[in-house]
Structures are given as C-alpha cells and as structure tokens.
Amino acid sequence: MGLAIFGKQDGVKGMERYPGRLRLPEDLHNLSIAELEELAEVIRRHMIETVADRGGHLAPNLGVVELALALHSTFKSPRDRIIWDVGHQSYPHKLLTGRWERFHTLRRHGGLSGFPKVTESVHDPFGTGHSSTSISAALGLAEARDQRGERAKIIAVIGDGALTGGMAFEALNHAGHLKSDLMVVLNDNKMSIGTNVGALSAYLDRIRSDPAYSRLKEEFEQRARRVPLVGHRVVDSAEKIRKGLKSLIKPGLLFEELGLAYFGPVDGHNIAALKSAFRQTARVKGPVLLHVLTEKGKGYRYAEAAPERFHGIGPFDLQNGLPRGKKSGLSYTGAFGQTLVRLAAGDSRIVALTAAMTAGTGLKEFASRYPQRFYDVGIAEQHAVGMAAALAAGGLRPVVAIYSTFLQRAYDQIIHDVCMQNLPVIFAVDRAGIVGEDGETHQGIFDLSYLRSAPQMALMAPRHEDELQHLLYTAVQRGAGPAALRYPRDKGEGVGLTEPRLLPWGRGEVLREGDDLLIIAAGPCANAALAAAERLAGVGVEAAVINARFIKPLDEELLLKWARRCGRILTVEENSIVGGFGSAVLEALARNNLALPVKLLGIEDAFVEQGPRDLLLSLCGLDGEGIFKAALTFSSAGISEGVI
Numbered sequence: 294m295g296l297a298i299f300g301k302q303d304g305v306k307g308m309e310r311y312p313g314r315l316r317l318p319e320d321l322h323n324l325s326i327a328e329l330e331e332l333a334e335v336i337r338r339h340m341i342e343t344v345a346d347r348g349g350h351l352a353p354n355l356g357v358v359e360l361a362l363a364l365h366s367t368f369k370s371p372r373d374r375i376i377w378d379v380g381h382q383s384y385p386h387k388l389l390t391g392r393w394e395r396f397h398t399l400r401r402h403g404g405l406s407g408f409p410k411v412t413e414s415v416h417d418p419f420g421t422g423h424s425s426t427s428i429s430a431a432l433g434l435a436e437a438r439d440q441r442g443e444r445a446k447i448i449a450v451i452g453d454g455a456l457t458g459g460m461a462f463e464a465l466n467h468a469g470h471l472k473s474d475l476m477v478v479l480n481d482n483k484m485s486i487g488t489n490v491g492a493l494s495a496y497l498d499r500i501r502s503d504p505a506y507s508r509l510k511e512e513f514e515q516r517a518r519r520v521p522l523v524g525h526r527v528v529d530s531a532e533k534i535r536k537g538l539k540s541l542i543k544p545g546l547l548f549e550e551l552g553l554a555y556f557g558p559v560d561g562h563n564i565a566a567l568k569s570a571f572r573q574t575a576r577v578k579g580p581v582l583l584h585v586l587t588e589k590g591k592g593y594r595y596a597e598a599a600p601e602r603f604h605g606i607g608p609f610d611l612q613n614g615l616p617r618g619k620k621s622g623l624s625y626t627g628a629f630g631q632t633l634v635r636l637a638a639g640d641s642r643i644v645a646l647t648a649a650m651t652a653g654t655g656l657k658e659f660a661s662r663y664p665q666r667f668y669d670v671g672i673a674e675q676h677a678v679g680m681a682a683a684l685a686a687g688g689l690r691p692v693v694a695i696y697s698t699f700l701q702r703a704y705d706q707i708i709h710d711v712c713m714q715n716l717p718v719i720f721a722v723d724r725a726g727i728v729g730e731d732g733e734t735h736q737g738i739f740d741l742s743y744l745r746s747a748p749q750m751a752l753m754a755p756r757h758e759d760e761l762q763h764l765l766y767t768a769v770q771r772g773a774g775p776a777a778l779r780y781p782r783d784k785g786e787g788v789g790l791t792e793p794r795l796l797p798w799g800r801g802e803v804l805r806e807g808d809d810l811l812i813i814a815a816g817p818c819a820n821a822a823l824a825a826a827e828r829l830a831g832v833g834v835e836a837a838v839i840n841a842r843f844i845k846p847l848d849e850e851l852l853l854k855w856a857r858r859c860g861r862i863l864t865v866e867e868n869s870i871v872g873g874f875g876s877a878v879l880e881a882l883a884r885n886n887l888a889l890p891v892k893l894l895g896i897e898d899a900f901v902e903q904g905p906r907d908l909l910l911s912l913c914g915l916d917g918e919g920i921f922k923a924a925l926t927f928s929s930a931g932i933s934e935g936v937i
C-alpha cells in the first residue's frame with residue numbers, strides 16, 4: 294500500500310523506507326492502527342537487514358515491535374519513562390526515539406550501543422545490560438517522581454526469563470509494599486535465551502496456554518455461581534468457597550498476592566489490543582502488571598524457527614538465515630565444554646551449573662550427556678554460586694560456568710558461601726577480558742580484581758585452549774578449595790587438545806629468556822607478549838617472557854628470579870589495572886622488599902565501550918603492537934639507545 298508517512302531517502306543505506314515525515318516518537322500518537330502496523334513491518338525489515346549485516350540481538354527485538362509501537366503511541370517519552378530489562382530488545386525503541394538515522398552504526402565502535410544508555414538518548418532513562426534490574430529502576434524512578442511532585446508514567450518491560458532473577462522478585466515484593474504508581478509489562482515469550490526454567494515459567498505457561506486450565510476456570514466459575522446461599526453459615530462458607538475458588542483460578546494471582554494488580558494476558562502483536570490495555574491499566578492506582586504474550590523472532594521465519602540461535606547472532610545471510618564469516622576453529626568456550634564432558638566421564642562427582650547460558654558457556658553437550666548432573670538455575674547467578682557451594686559441601690565437584698561480567702552478581706556468595714568455607718567449587722569464568730560488540734555492560738574486565746581479593750581462591754588464566762584443559766583437569770584433581778579459571782570470548786590459538794595432564798600448582802612458565810626486561814603476562818596476552826618480545830629482539834632489546842598461568846597463588850620464586858635478572862618488569866593483563874594481575878606482581882615485589890621499575894599494562898580505570906574485540910584490544914594497547922611499544926619505551930636498552 295505505501296502510506297504517506299514514508300519518505301524515500303535514496304542513497305542512504307538502510308533508510309529507503311525511513312519515516313522521514315514523522316517526528317518520532319511524538320507523531321506516533323496521530324497514526325492509525327493501520328499506519329502503526331505498516332511501520333511495524335518497516336521496523337522489522339530494517340532490524341533484520343541491519344543485524345544480518347553486523348550481528349546483534351534479533352529474535353528478542355522482532356518480538357517486541359508492536360509492543361514498542363503501542364507503548365510509544367500511548368505514552369509520552371521522555372516524560373513517561375520506559376525501562377527495558379536487559380535492554381537487548383531495545384532496538385525498536387531506539388528506532389522510534391530519534392536513532393533511526395544512526396541505526397546502521399549499531400554495536401559499532403563509536404556507534405549506537407546495543408543496549409539502552411543514558412548518555413545516548415533522553416529516551417533511555419536508565420541504562421541496562423544485566424538482567425532483572427528494571428523493576429528496581431522503575432520503583433526508584435517512581436519514588437523520585439513522587440518525592441519531587443512530578444507527573445509521569447514509569448514502565449518496566451521485563452521478559453519472562455529476566456523475571457527468574459532474584460532482583461526482580463525483591464523489587465516486586467517492595468513495589469507491592471510501597472504501592473507506588475508504576476507499570477510492569479511482562480513480555481512473555483516462553484523463552485529465556487533458550488528454554489526458560491522453573492516453577493514461575495511453568496506458572497506463566499499455565500496462564501497462557503493450558504486449555505485444561507481455562508476449562509477448569511470456567512467450570513469453577515459456573516460452580517461458584519451455583520452455590521446455594523441459604524442461612525448464615527452456608528453464606529459464610531459459600532463466600533469462603535468463592536474466595537478460595539477465585540484464588541485458585543484467577544490468573545496472575547501470584548502477582549496479586551505480591552501487591553500488584555494483574556491484567557492480561559494480552560496478544561503482544563495486536564497493537565489495538567495493547568494500546569487499549571495500556572490505556573486501561575494506566576488509570577489504575579498503585580503498581581500494576583500487564584502480562585503480554587509475544588513470539589520471539591516474530592516476522593522472520595528463520596528466527597521464528599530457531600529463536601535461540603537468533604537470540605544473539607553474528608552476521609548472517611538474509612536469504613537462508615545461515616551464519617556468514619564465522620571464525621572457525623575451537624574456541625576457549627568449546628575447549629572448556631569438551632574437556633568437562635571428558636572429565637565427567639571418569640569422575641561421577643563432577644556436576645555443572647549455568648545461569649541461563651547453557652549454549653553460551655559451552656555446556657550443551659554436557660547437559661545432554663549428563664542431564665542428572667546438570668543444573669540450569671535460570672538467570673540467578675547468586676543462587677548458582679550458593680547452590681554450588683552446598684553441592685561441594687555435599688561431596689560433589691561443582692563446576693559453575695558464568696561469564697565474568699555476570700559473576701559480579703555473586704560476589705558475596707563467592708566470599709561468604711564458597712571461600713570462607715574453603716569449598717572445592719570450580720568457577721569457569723568465560724568471556725573474561727574484552728568481549729567486543731556488547732560493550733561496557735558486558736566487558737569481563739574486573740574478575741581478576743574481584744576474585745583475587747577473596748581468601749582461599751586460586752585464580753588461573755590459560756594462554757591457549759590446551760592449557761585451559763590442563764588447568765581445569767588440575768583444579769578438578771586437586772579438589773581442595775575454590776579455584777577460578779578465566780578465559781576470553783575468542784577462538785583458541787589453534788593448538789588443539791592433547792591428553793589432559795596435571796600442571797604444577799602455582800607455577801608459571803618461562804616462554805622466552807632475556808636480560809633487559811621481564812614481561813609477565815596473564816592469559817592469552819602472553820602470546821601477544823611473546824610476539825612483541827621477538828620484535829624487540831630485532832631492535833636490540835632481549836625480553837624474558839613469563840606466562841603466569843596462576844595469578845593466585847602467584848609463582849613468586851619465578852617472578853623474583855627473573856625480576857632480579859632483568860631489573861624491570863612489564864605486566865600484561867586483559868583486566869582493569871586496578872587490583873588486577875599487575876597489582877599482584879607489585880604486592881609480591883613489596884612483600885619481598887624488591888624495589889624495581891614496574892609498568893602495568895592493562896585496562897585503564899574506565900569502562901570500555903563496544904567495538905570489535907581486536908580493535909578494542911589494540912586501543913587498550915594489549916595487542917602485540919601495543920606491548921611492543923610499551924616495552925620499548927620502558928626498557929632501559931630502548932631508553933639508553935634512544936630508539937624512542
């Protein structure tokens with residue numbers, strides 16, 4: 294058909310159907326349902342093409358197009374505030390709030406973030422990235438609004454997956470208590486990244502789909518109406534029965550009991566129905582929950598058929614949905630997954646835990662081979678670590694695989710439940726270091742700092758996939774106290790996997806000998822350090838290179854020996870330099886009264902925005918070139934020979 298709202302902008306990529314004649318989001322209020330529906334299709338197409346080109350979160354965004362349109366055509370952002378939980382589904386919101394022209398820069402360095410960000414737009418009232426924070430944020434904004442005597446609607450949009458996170462429940466509990474005016478929109482697509490887990494998910498499932506449940510509801514209602522009301526006692530009991538029946542059958546009772554008025558479920562792809570539900574519920578005082586049913590991947594058949602694969606995806610071919618230009622070879626994550634399956638075959642004490650990231654952490658094969666020894670706890674990192682502690686206390690060897698950035702959630706459990714009781718829990722800390730396009734909320738650049746300060750914790754970083762295997766094997770065999778293994782979001786170094794073998798506990802490895810400078814590195818940056826050392830030799834600087842392997846216990850003997858020999862030390866790590874590996878080296882030198890020049894190379898005390906991993910590493914000076922330059926400037930030979 295082609296409605297008047299679209300202006301053709303020739304030559305601008307991705308903007309052929311740009312609604313140029315609209316002021317967004319204001320003019321959405323003047324559009325008919327048919328026009329909004331047409332805009333929905335244009336947004337879908339634009340998102341599919343953009344994500345096919347550079348990767349991103351697709352299925353979650355395809356599921357909320359009508360929801361975003363209904364929200365923005367009913368409420369008035371930025372006065373009314375919409376908080377998208379996790380924020381991976383905020384693309385339609387971004388397109389509708391002044392970011393259409395920049396959408397082609399999505400997830401690029403210097404471009405639009407893949408998540409809501411306060412510095413990006415006034416329409417993003419609160420940044421997200423980690424799950425289950427939106428209701429706390431909505432409650433805080435609602436209270437601030439009330440204290441300042443302002444008028445605004447505060448809306449949290451949270452998925453059924455994110456609702457499995459404890460923080461969401463804490464906030465619901467408190468919202469019901471405070472009775473603040475706010476709206477929680479439950480975007481229920483029956484999925485987390487993969488299958489959602491737990492009783493809550495089953496509960497939502499019953500509300501949305503179980504025909505027996507609906508039948509039951511009707512029967513109960515009819516029966517309740519037929520209860521004879523004769524005499525006082527009978528009336529009383531009839532009332533009780535009615536109330537009991539109501540509590541049995543009323544959908545959303547769980548939320549009602551928490552103090553939120555429940556409405557729904559509503560078809561999340563029907564803009565008219567959504568707008569009407571928003572208008573009605575907006576009139577209700579106090580906290581309300583509107584249950585909206587959506588389909589993950591809606592409108593792109595490959596995403597509808599495989600929503601988990603299209604949750605977050607690299608570039609793909611539009612015509613067949615197949616990945617384009619994927620890095621081949623075994624990744625660190627893959628090496629971890631394979632090794633764990635292998636070790637589990639010979640050790641029945643090994644159990645694995647994930648917090649809603651079975652595929653992401655490489656545990657799919659383990660889950661299918663050992664379903665009884667595998668626990669997906671939902672988006673509940675704190676619980677995962679607390680439970681792992683108790684599994685260890687019960688005599689098992691739990692391996693908890695959590696991304697570095699999400700493990701931050703469980704810091705107290707790490708200290709209080711695991712380390713204080715010196716329990717043999719193994720932490721597989723995936724995505725440690727620079728993660729790339731997901732940006733600052735997802736960079737894994739703090740784990741060396743936060744894990745290192747936990748007493749009893751051993752901390753290891755392999756420099757290639759085979760070493761990962763050996764260190765995991767070593768930690769499992771040792772079985773004494775907690776140990777963490779951190780590795781990056783990257784393909785391995787191509788060395789393959791040999792037989793798992795024991796590595797000496799707390800010992801580093803000399804990769805190269807030299808007298809002018811000691812470069813000591815943690816993790817795969819030891820490889821970049823080695824490459825830099827070879828180049829340094831070409832300009833007359835002989836650098837020794839140590840692969841630390843253990844950040845804790847640090848191999849002090851090896852460090853001191855080579856530090857004395859070289860006279861100056863360059864530390865390299867893919868972590869914040871605050872409290873990280875370099876700090877561990879400095880502490881060791883101080884402990885041993887060795888005063889030497891030390892330079893710390895790592896991530897400065899700042900958040901790192903999104904971009905390709907390689908680019909960010911180079912910007913942080915953590916690639917071979919950066920290490921070479923830093924070493925050259927720092928080495929005494931470089932200075933005395935005036936090579937800088």
Ligand SMILES: Cc1ncc(C[n+]2csc(CCOP(=O)(O)OP(=O)(O)O)c2C)c(N)n1
Pocket residue numbers: 353356379381382422423424451452453454455456480482484485486589604648649650672674699702
């Ligand atoms: C604390 C935390 N743990 C894990 C994740 C990774 N993660 C991102 S989205 C997601 C699933 C969210 O499911 P849901 O809320 O239902 O949204 P949907 O993608 O289904 O729309 C997970 C586990 C995260 N962002 N934060």
